Amino acid sequence: MTDQTAxxxxxxxxxxxxxxxxxxxxxxxxxxxxxxxxxxxLLEIVYPGWKSADGIQANLGPAGLKNLWRQRKIxxxxxxxxxxxxxxxxxxxxxxxQAMISLREGNTPLYELPGCARSVGMQRLxxxxxxxxxxxxxxxxxxxxxxSFAQQAGFRWVACASTGNTSASMAAYAARGGMHSLVLxxxxxxxxxxxxxxxxxxxxTCQLKTDFDGCVQVLNEVVQRMPVYLLxxxxxxxxxxQKTAALELLEQLDWxxxxxxxxxxxxxxxxxxxxxxxxxxxxxxxxxxxPRISIIQAEGANxxxxxxxxxxxxxxxxxxxxxxxxxxxxxxPASWKKAIRVLQATDGTVEQVSELEMALAKAEIGADxxxxxxxxxxxxxxxxxxxxxxxxxxxxIVILILTGHLLKDPExxxxxxxxxxFSGTADERESGRLSSQQRxxxxxxxxxxxxxxxxxxxxx
Ligand code: F0G
Numbered sequence: 001m002t003d004q005t006a007x008x009x010x011x012x013x014x015x016x017x018x019x020x021x022x023x024x025x026x027x028x029x030x031x032x033x034x035x036x037x038x039x040x041x042l043l044e045i046v047y048p049g050w051k052s053a054d055g056i057q058a059n060l061g062p063a064g065l066k067n068l069w070r071q072r073k074i075x076x077x078x079x080x081x082x083x084x085x086x087x088x089x090x091x092x093x094x095x096x097x098q099a100m101i102s103l104r105e106g107n108t109p110l111y112e113l114p115g116c117a118r119s120v121g122m123q124r125l126x127x128x129x130x131x132x133x134x135x136x137x138x139x140x141x142x143x144x145x146x147x148s149f150a151q152q153a154g155f156r157w158v159a160c161a162s163t164g165n166t167s168a169s170m171a172a173y174a175a176r177g178g179m180h181s182l183v184l185x186x187x188x189x190x191x192x193x194x195x196x197x198x199x200x201x202x203x204x205t206c207q208l209k210t211d212f213d214g215c216v217q218v219l220n221e222v223v224q225r226m227p228v229y230l231l232x233x234x235x236x237x238x239x240x241x242q243k244t245a246a247l248e249l250l251e252q253l254d255w256x257x258x259x260x261x262x263x264x265x266x267x268x269x270x271x272x273x274x275x276x277x278x279x280x281x282x283x284x285x286x287x288x289x290x291p292r293i294s295i296i297q298a299e300g301a302n303x304x305x306x307x308x309x310x311x312x313x314x315x316x317x318x319x320x321x322x323x324x325x326x327x328x329x330x331x332x333p334a335s336w337k338k339a340i341r342v343l344q345a346t347d348g349t350v351e352q353v354s355e356l357e358m359a360l361a362k363a364e365i366g367a368d369x370x371x372x373x374x375x376x377x378x379x380x381x382x383x384x385x386x387x388x389x390x391x392x393x394x395x396x397i398v399i400l401i402l403t404g405h406l407l408k409d410p411e412x413x414x415x416x417x418x419x420x421x422f423s424g425t426a427d428e429r430e431s432g433r434l435s436s437q438q439r440x441x442x443x444x445x446x447x448x449x450x451x452x453x454x455x456x457x458x459x460x
Contacts, residue, residue, distance in 0.1 A: 016092040018043045018236065021337060032223045034234045042338065044276070045092055045236045050284065056089050062285040065089060069251065083107035084141050084244045090280060091145060091240050099152035101177040103134035105144050106244055110252040113400070115368045116380055120387055122394045126258075127365065128249050131372055131405035135197060138270060138403045139169035141245055142238030147173035149237050150229040156180060157228040161215035163266065163327045164194030165404055170231045171201035182228060184208055184215040189326055191373075191409040211321065213332040233269030234334050242270055246277035249399060250287060258291045259396035262379040262386075264403055265295040265304050265350070266328035268339035274401070275342025291399075293348040294391075295339060296382030298323035298375075302352045303331055304339060313340045324355055324412060324421070327375035327404060349391055353381035356427050356434065359416055363437035366413075371406030417441075 018027045020036035021044050031037055049055045060068065069087055072080040079085045079097065083106020094100060110128050117125035130138030147170070150158050158174050159182035160166045167183040167190075174181035183198050187207035198205050208215050216232065223230045233239065250257070261278075263271040274293060281287045297305055301321035311317050321331035333339070343350065353361075361384070362377035379400040386392040406413065415421040418440050422431035444450040 015049055016045045016047050019046045021341075030236075032230065033220060034230060034236065042234055042335065043236050044338070045240050047090075057284055060089070065284070065286065066251075066255065069247070078102055078104075081107075082144060083248055084144050084241050087244045087247050090243065090247070090277075090284075092149070092237060094148055094152055096152055099177075100144075100148045101151055101173050102144050102148075103140060103172065103176060105133050105140040105241075106248060108132040108245070108248070110249060110399075111368075111370050113365065113368045113370065113380075116364050119364060120384055120394070122387075122398070125383075125398055125400070127370060127372070127400045127402045128245065128252075129370065129372070129402045130245055131376065131402055131408070133169075135165075135169045135172045136193075136405035136408055137165035137169060137373075138242060138245060138401075139165045139238075140173075142233070142241035142269075142273070143169040143173045143231070145241035146231055146235050146237035147177055147179075150179065150231070151177045153229065155227065155229040157182060157226070158231050159219060159222065159228045160184070160231040161212060161219040162190070162232075163212050163329055164190035165327055165408070166232065167203065167205070168194045168197035168201070171198045171203035174203070175201045180204065182206070182222075184219050184222075186211045186215055186329075189329060191326055191411065193408045193410060212330050213318075213321070216332070216334070232334070233267050239269055239273040239276065239335075242273035243277035243280070245401070246274045247281065247286075250281065253397075255287065256397070257287050257289055258399045260348075260386075260392055260398045261291045261293045261401065262383055262398065263293060263295055263401045264325075264328055264375050264378045265297045265339065266301070266330045266333065266375065268295070268304060268333040268335040270401070270403065271295045272335045272338035272342055275339075275346060279342075279345060290346045293342055293346040294382070294386065295343065295348065295350050296378040297350070297352050298325050298328055298358060298378060299352045299354050301325075301329050301331060303333055304336060305350045305352045307336060308340070308343075308350055313344075323358075325358060325374035325378065326409070327373060328378070349386070351382045351385050353378050353385065354427070355425075356422070356430060357381040357384070359412075359421060360434055360437060362413075363416060363434070365402070366406065367437065370402070372402040373404035373406065373408040374412050376400075376402040376404050 022041035023039045082102040133140035161184040181203040183203045183205045300323040306317040319331040321329045361381035
């Protein structure tokens with residue numbers, strides 16, 4: 001046993017089980033499609049051992065856990081340098097730690113957004129920037145866990161349907177683990193940045209003539225017919241990894257619970273994962289209360305908003321999704337039931353924002369020297385609405401979960417600043433109100449006078 005495995009295999013790590021979210025059936029092993037063999041609903045991971053006499057609660061307790069996780073920050077072991085596996089007490093245990101595939105994911109910054117805060121009359125506003133992960137999105141935190149389990153199970157192939165970020169992340173982790181990756185993406189509907197990542201990391205990339213929801217359907221059939229490991233977010237191991245962003249956030253806030261956490265909603269796995277993390281943290285005595293978790297969708301891709309407003313959260317209202325925030329262009333979200341449970345348990349809400357509101361919010365986050373991809377900016381646009389409604393107060397602690405890096409979708413950003421993002425759309429006329437945030441590049445003769453005149457015209 002190497003030093004790393006000796007340190008990683010702690011007796012406190014409890015074994016996990018898979019439980020169906022609808023019928024509660026328990027199983028030790030997942031089927032190919034990660035659906036309950038009894039009723040077909042989604043699975044979640046539970047840890048019955050946590051509360052046992054030799055479980056983490058009795059063994060370490062909240063203070064012991066917080067201490068242990070903090071101490072690992074100065075460790076040089078790969079398993080501790082991962083901002084995900086550092087929290088391995090609350091993750092499913094790998095039987096073989098040699099299977100771990102890590103790119104030192106997690107460890108993402110919590111930034112203040114002073115300009116954004118000022119513009120909405122808040123004293124403070126924070127962005128937890130998950131776009132600062134190795135492949136530029138939050139997907140890496142879940143991928144390290146699920147890809148490691150694929151490796152441990154001996155799979156040669158992993159696969160996903162994606163709006164771009166999952167595929168980039170999966171391709172990277174598969175490459176690191178020496179596995180082949182199969183990517184199904186909607187043709188012409190993902191950003192070049194994400195597509196180029198999948199290609200460079202060596203994925204077999206198939207652009208299907210359909211949308212994301214169509215890609216999911218095709219993939220579901222593929223995994224039934226071939227021995228490929230499914231890495232979409234119906235895979236509950238991904239959600240376990242994504243939980244760690246919430247733990248890291250609380251650590252960064254010195255375990256002071258924020259009032260609100262605002263998350264973009266697409267397939268609704270991330271909001272579910274973060275909610276699960278907060279509920280588990282409360283259950284383990286790490287925090288005394290819960291933040292309110294709210295989910296923001298684009299108006300054109302709003303199945304959760306409609307499900308709650310039109311069907312009381314009982315039946316999923318599917319939509320034909322259309323938004324320039326291609327990451328969340330999803331009309332049939334897999335994890336809608338999990339997300340609704342989180343909204344109810346944390347007393348959160350849902351809201352939707354227009355394309356113009358999202359584009360403006362994205363530029364404002366950029367102007368704070370941070371930036372993010374369009375899907376992440378719905379959080380700030382949504383916050384503005386929640387403040388107006390009085391759901392959020394200006395003196396509260398609010399965390400925006402920024403899910404993807406600015407450079408994921410440079411085409412959107414360039415078009416925005418050049419002023420042609422909305423050309424030919426129904427929003428074209430109204431898009432004039434974005435001009436205060438637009439910074440188109442200036443073409444000049446190559447001499448200092450021209451540059452100086454331009455600077456002087458710009459003003460101080
Ligand atoms: N933000 C970004 C940047 C995303 O890439 C996604 C989802 C979301 C938010 C929404 O998260 O699906 O958990 O509600 N992207 C997926 C993909 C679906 O394939 O990359 P969610």
